[in-house]
Amino acid sequence: MAEKPRIAVVGSNMIDLITNVNRMPRKGETIDAPSFDMGFGGKGANQAVAASMLGADVCMVTKVGGDIFGREVKNNFASFGIDTAFVEPVKDVSNGVAPIFVDEKGDNYILIVKGANEYLAKDDIDRAAEMLAGYDIIILQLEVPVDTVYHTISFAHEKSIPVILNPAPGRALDFERIKTVDIFIPNETELETITGMPTETDEQVEQAAKLLLHKGIGTVIVTLGERGSMLATGDRTEYVTAFEVDTKDTTGAGDAYIGSLAYHYVLTGDLRQSMTRAGLYAALSTLSTGTQKSFVSKEEFEKYL
Numbered sequence: 001m002a003e004k005p006r007i008a009v010v011g012s013n014m015i016d017l018i019t020n021v022n023r024m025p026r027k028g029e030t031i032d033a034p035s036f037d038m039g040f041g042g043k044g045a046n047q048a049v050a051a052s053m054l055g056a057d058v059c060m061v062t063k064v065g066g067d068i069f070g071r072e073v074k075n076n077f078a079s080f081g082i083d084t085a086f087v088e089p090v091k092d093v094s095n096g097v098a099p100i101f102v103d104e105k106g107d108n109y110i111l112i113v114k115g116a117n118e119y120l121a122k123d124d125i126d127r128a129a130e131m132l133a134g135y136d137i138i139i140l141q142l143e144v145p146v147d148t149v150y151h152t153i154s155f156a157h158e159k160s161i162p163v164i165l166n167p168a169p170g171r172a173l174d175f176e177r178i179k180t181v182d183i184f185i186p187n188e189t190e191l192e193t194i195t196g197m198p199t200e201t202d203e204q205v206e207q208a209a210k211l212l213l214h215k216g217i218g219t220v221i222v223t224l225g226e227r228g229s230m231l232a233t234g235d236r237t238e239y240v241t242a243f244e245v246d247t248k249d250t251t252g253a254g255d256a257y258i259g260s261l262a263y264h265y266v267l268t269g270d271l272r273q274s275m276t277r278a279g280l281y282a283a284l285s286t287l288s289t290g291t292q293k294s295f296v297s298k299e300e301f302e303k304y305l
Contacts, residue, residue: 007051007136007137007259011120012045014095015038018038042062042117044143045292052259054281054301060082060084060086062086062117065095069095074087093115096112120148125148133161139259140181141168142171167190168254172193188222206237219233224242225250228241261277
């Protein structure tokens with residue numbers, strides 16, 4: 001049991017540019033919009049912030065733009081106490097951004113510009129290797145080049161460092177190159193994309209998860225939104241029910257879950273208990289709007305716990 005979990009996150013960061021609109025403009029038209037907000041996002045960054053807010057010692061390996069957004073992202077990491085030694089700018093490349101348009105019905109229209117995230121390379125992992133070797137667990141996602149993800153998995157396996165892979169956004173994967181990950185955590189949609197199997201019912205989710213186990217992955221956790229989560233291993237399948245809350249905004253809840261699960265798993269070694277606590281942390285993040293700004297502190301979380 002770790003006194004203070006040391007969690008490394010290798011992955012993405014974004015700036016969310018959120019504009020509320022009464023309607024989308026037509027071609028060549030300029031219209032007024034009621035409000036705008038800017039936030040820090042990206043799956044990797046969100047997961048790092050969640051783990052850090054719970055009390056973990058966190059480092060981030062990522063690429064930021066050589067622009068004002070990139071500088072602000074790095075400052076934001078530092079404000080949470082996250083090690084930024086390998087949060088590195090890419091000259092003459094923009095930071096990753098996500099322009100998001102939200103209409104009166106609450107429907108989202110999202111564009112993703114990966115920017116500097118596309119430049120996180122295998123060489124960057126090699127340069128960070130000495131630092132990464134000192135951490136208890138590594139979290140990965142798929143918003144950076146997949147070859148970099150594969151390379152990090154291989155490095156972690158050689159060094160006996162546990163890996164959590166959150167395969168988001170969902171895409172086809174080389175199972176031979178991911179089978180050594182310790183915990184594989186897709187949601188239903190990502191599970192369907194990766195396996196090519198339907199995931200509309202619990203039975204279908206179980207069958208798709210069993211395919212991943214058959215491919216060599218040892219532990220699969222499928223997040224099911226308001227239905228909770230499912231754990232599948234070689235000898236058991238079990239469900240963890242969700243916490244009922246007055247949800248306002250689910251943005252970033254999946255990332256809150258990943259960061260919290262990593263923290264509690266390193267802290268306790270109890271995966272089932274970690275899933276329950278991660279579910280609570282994710283549920284609490286939906287009580288207010290935004291992504292990182294909706295994550296609760298360790299003190300707030302323990303009041304609910």
